[in-house]
Every structure is written in C-alpha cells, then in structure tokens.
Amino acid sequence: MAVFRSLLLLFVVVFSTITVDCVSPTPVIKAAYWPSWASDFPPSAIDTTLFTHIFYAFLMPNSITFKFEVSKSEAILLSNFTSTLHHKNPPVKTILSIGGGGADPDVFARMAANASSRRAFINSAIKIARKFGFDGLDLDWEFPTNPKEMNDLGYLFEEWRFAINKIAKTKNHPPLLLTSAVNAAIDFFLFDVYRTYPAASIRKNLDWINVMCFDYRGSWDTTVTGAHAALFDPKSNVSTSYGVGSWIKAGVPREKMVMGLPLYGRTWKLEKPGLHGIGAHAIGVGPGEEGVMTFSQVKDFNRKNKATVVYDSVTVSMYSYVGTSWIGYDDAISVTIKIGFGRAQGLTGYFFWAVNGDKDWRISRQGNHHSSSLHTK
Template sequence: MACKSFLAAGQNVVKAAYWFSGSEFPVSDIDSTQFTHLYCAFADLDAQTNQVTIASGNLNRFSTFTQTVQRRNPSVKTLLSIGGGGADKRAYASMASQAGSRKSFIDSSIGLARSYGFHGLDLDWEYPSTLTEMANFGALLREWRVAVNNEARNTGRSPLLLAAAVFYSSNYYSLDYPVQTVANSLDWINVMAYDFYGPGWSDVTGPPASLFNPSSQVNADSGIRAWIQSGMPSKKIVLGFPFYGYAWTLADANNHGYFAPTTGSAISKDGSIGYKQIRQFIVQNGATTVHDTAVVGDYCYAGRTWIGYDDYPTIVTKVRYAKYKGLLGMLPWMTTGDFHEELHKYGVVISTWYLIMNK
C-alpha cells in the first residue's frame, strides 16, 4: 500500500534534530522553535518479546518529551526513534524475519507512540546486511505502514509519521535497499551522510562527512544520487549531517592534508569530538583551519593532532545543496554533551537553513 504524505498542510520542509537520552542536555532546554520535528532517541527492542520498550531510566523524559518541547513550539512534531548505532543488529534481524515477531514490534511501537503523545516513529536499524535482511526490512516497513493506516482509520486520528535512518547510499556494500517499498511505506528517510572517515576504521585522515569527494564514491552527493536514481523521491529524503568531528594523530606533523597517514585516534578513545571541543582546541592550540571546497569539508591541525569536521561554510553549502536537489530537509546528529553549545554556534546556520529551504 503506497503512502501519501502525512506532513502538515502547507509544510514542505523538515528541519529536525535528534535529542539523545545519553545527553546531559535537559529536554526542557531544547529551543523547539528552531525545528519542525524532533526525535526522541532511543527506544529499545526486547529480543525476547520483539516488543519496543523504553528503559526505566528514560521513561519519565520519554513520556513527557512531546508536551515538554511543545511548550515553546506547539506545532513541533515528535518522533520516537527506535534502535541506534549501539543496538544489537541481530535482534532486529531476528525480529524482522517472521510475520509474528514483526507484528509484535509494530503493534508495540504504535501503542507506545500513542501512549506518550508522539506524532510518529523512526526506525534506526544500522543496517540490514544480507539479502534476506533487506527483504525482511522491506516487509517490516510495508506491514508497519498498513498497521499505521489501519490504526488511524479505526481511531479517527491522524496517521503516525513513519521514518527510518538509512545508509548514506541505497546500496549497502553491494546490497540494494528495497527502495520502492521504502518509498511507498515511509514519509521520509534520514540519510546518514557522515562517519565516512574515522580513526576506528581509517588509518588516514579524511573528511568525516564530505559532500563531494573527487577521489572516492564515499560522499553525500554520491549517496543521494544513488537513492534518487533507484527510485526514492527527492522530497522524501532528509540529509543527515554531524555536529561533531573526528581527531587523528598524524604520523608526520608536516603531512597534514586529507588522506595523510596516521597512527590512531587523538583527544578521545575513538577520536570523536564535539563542536565545542573543536573550537576550544583551535583557540587553545592556535590550530590552522582549512575549508576544502572540493570535498566541502573542514579540518584543523596543530602539531600531530588533526581534526576533520563540518564548520559554518560546509553546513551552509549542504543546505544550499539540499535545496538545489529538491530534498525534504536536513537532520543533524548531536553529540552527548554539547547540544546547547552546538545549537548556539550553529544559530546562523539554522537561520540560513530557514531562508534557503523556504524560498
């Protein structure tokens, strides 16, 4: 069953953000006036029952999330996000493998969303990684849409929004997403166009979230084009980008461009670093900053420490790109402790986002 758009009347842009339960940032401090949609992350999957659950430590914040963010912006829509990068992929693969377990997942997700006032649901399964899992992912989305439509018809309520976080490309290491089913079942997809390079999987420096890359197909534009060419409508694509970067230790302080040899991570165990820390590093170390227009990415270095990230010029260019490609919107991923600082620093970006996307 194909899905029509369940966006608010007259709305043609999604300006969204994730709030992560591991964050130190209070839900009440979110300036929801900046957004059309906010994601509450993450609900969990019980591997025994195949039902969606909320950890007891998160229950109070999750159950009041919608009413809290709507105090500042009554029109903001909220989605309960399920899964995440730290979730057990095997549990999702098992759940999606049988009609009965899919039904348990679907029914419980709808029940939770309605009980706690969410306007939609977001699946973050990273990632279906076999042909069978991709087929089951499609079956899950298709049945989810049918169940959401039926629930809305039976209750007289507006249908819940359905979204999913997906790989940056429609092709996951030679495996194709069931794009037509995805397009028919979801209101939009959140394309995770970041984490291309990082110390945990790259022994050279690289742009963590490049828009382009003359030397590789691993970039946001390549992925977006693949999704569109595979049949995903551009107006159902939301471009994800990071408010964080990655830090490496250079093998040679004098070799400090992209794709320079490294000896591992810097600053943190995995190299991840929030925008606030990046700005502090630049100031405290007199770091050299570079904006690369070829890849559309930023980096800085001081001594043997090298950090790749997105700064103002890069994000503004990505917003213009989203507008040019006719995408539905943008979605940043926040780090755990810098939510307020990141929103403050990117205030000009968010303003530009509104100006460009609403023209």
C-alpha cells in the same frame, strides 16, 4: 584558487536553491536527534525556533519478544521529552527513534524475519508512541547485512504503515509519521555482501528517510586522515553527492529524503606534524573519546590550543591541526553549502546528529537562511 572555488560553489548552490524555491517551493524539515543519555542537555535546552522535528534517541525492544518494556526511569524521560517539546514556543513534532548505531542489528534481523514477530514489534511500537504522545516513529537499523534482511525490511515497512493507518482510522486521529535512518548510499557497494535498500517499499510506506551522510572515515582506519562527511570526493564514491544521487537514481522521491549533517568531528594523530592535509598519513586516533569530538568541543579545542583551521573546498569540509592532533569536521560555512546543495537537489530538508553537539547554535541556525516554509506533516 581554493577561495574562488568555494565562492563559485556557494553561488551555484544558492542560485540553484532560489530557482528550486521559485519554481516549486519545497517544504522544509529541520530535524535533530536528541540522545536520551545527554543528562546535561535536557529537552528544555533545545531552541525550537531552529527545528521542526526532534527525534528521541533511542529505544530498543526486548530481544526475545520484540515488544517494548519501558522502565519507570525511561517513562519519565519519554513523557518529559514530548510534553516539553510540545509546549515550547514554537512547538516541534516529536519522533521516537528505535535502534541506533550501538544497538544489536541481529535483534532487528530476527524480528523482521517472520510475520508474527513483525506484528508484535509493530503493535508494541505504535502503542508506546501513542501512550507517550509522540508524533511519529523512526527505525534506525544499522544495518541489514544481506539481501534477505533487506527484503524483510521492506515487508516491515509495508506492514507498519498498514497498522499505523488502520489504528489511526479506528481511533479517528492523524496517523503517526513513519521514518527511517538509512545508509548514505542506497547500496552497500564497498562490502563483501552486496545489498540494496527496498526502494519501492520506502517510496510507498515511509514519510521520509534520514540519509546518514557522515562517518565515511573514522577510527576504523587510522592510517590516513579524512573528511568524514565529504560532500564530494574526486577519488571515490564515498561522498554525500554520490549517496544522495544513488537514492534518487533508484527512484526514491527527492521529497522523501532528508540529508544528515554531523555536529561532531573525527580525529587522527598525524604521523608527521608538517604533513596535515586530508589524506595525510596518521598513526592512530587523535583527541576526544575514541577519536570523536562534538562541534562544541572542537571549537573549544581549537581556541585553547591555537589550532590552525583550514577549509577544504574539494570535499566541502573543515579541518584543524596543532602538533600531531588533526580534527575533521563541519562548521557554519560547510554546513551552509551542504544545506544549499540539498535544497538545490530538491530534498525536503536535513537533520543533525546530535542536537547537543552544537556551539551556541552556530551550525543549527544555518538552515534558516535556506528555509522558505515549514514542513506541515
């Protein structure tokens, strides 16, 4: 029954994708974030035939002035990143991402709180992007904590877009792209303080949003295993299908949405080795660094330990287990279905976190099966 469900879902997704492409061809963004600390995976190692945009992760402004102070070592990294990727065959566009999951969100909250600090941040960000030859800027603020900060974010996007367009017109060159990494759902419905992203400002001022469709489950809850990037979840709204739907319902255009896909898995330690399904009781994190393993590490672990691999058709995800070790992740099968789902929904593309996590480009190349044209932004 599970195999039949999977085949049926894949047929529906592929058929819907073909229908969307035939009626209204959708440009495709095939993007990935490159961690600047990945010293063993330089930009030159990226196969640019598989991508259209690569994000440099990350840069942070000064926590007091909100301006960017680039050290000599960072300047070398930034210059090498853009020059290498612009001269690859084929070249890809480069976007400087600001913030990240490990950044202090209070810095952005204070910066966005008034016009003068927003202006200092915006002008400095544009200057840095132009200096090092980036094609765009991306904000990864994780996350605004209340309605006021969400409103401030809307003001920030509006003023940022205005400044980008003004400078581009003055200098007579194309405007920088402006994007933002955002939560999987438009609203934070599970949190004590309810808030929602400024949809109107996003619709008007951003080229697209990178919807982070992952980290639904993880080491913050070690009691049960989970699909951390579930496409569907019949028991809750914590899923990609719900999240994407919430953005569309709020009026954010489908063509301004890029779906996030993880090139990593999350791990748990099973309470009982014999009970190993999604939702099985666990007593802690499993293998990997703080319960996280790249897809490449997962594949090596499974092979070395002769782990049992299971495809879960309900959530459209994979998991493997051996002894008390349990890993939830995506592979080529689940990613192919998810990319097809995104295309069927009319989304403009997908992105991976992070590009260095793949194994022989097995997952990254799946998007080529769904791409009918390249993005021209």
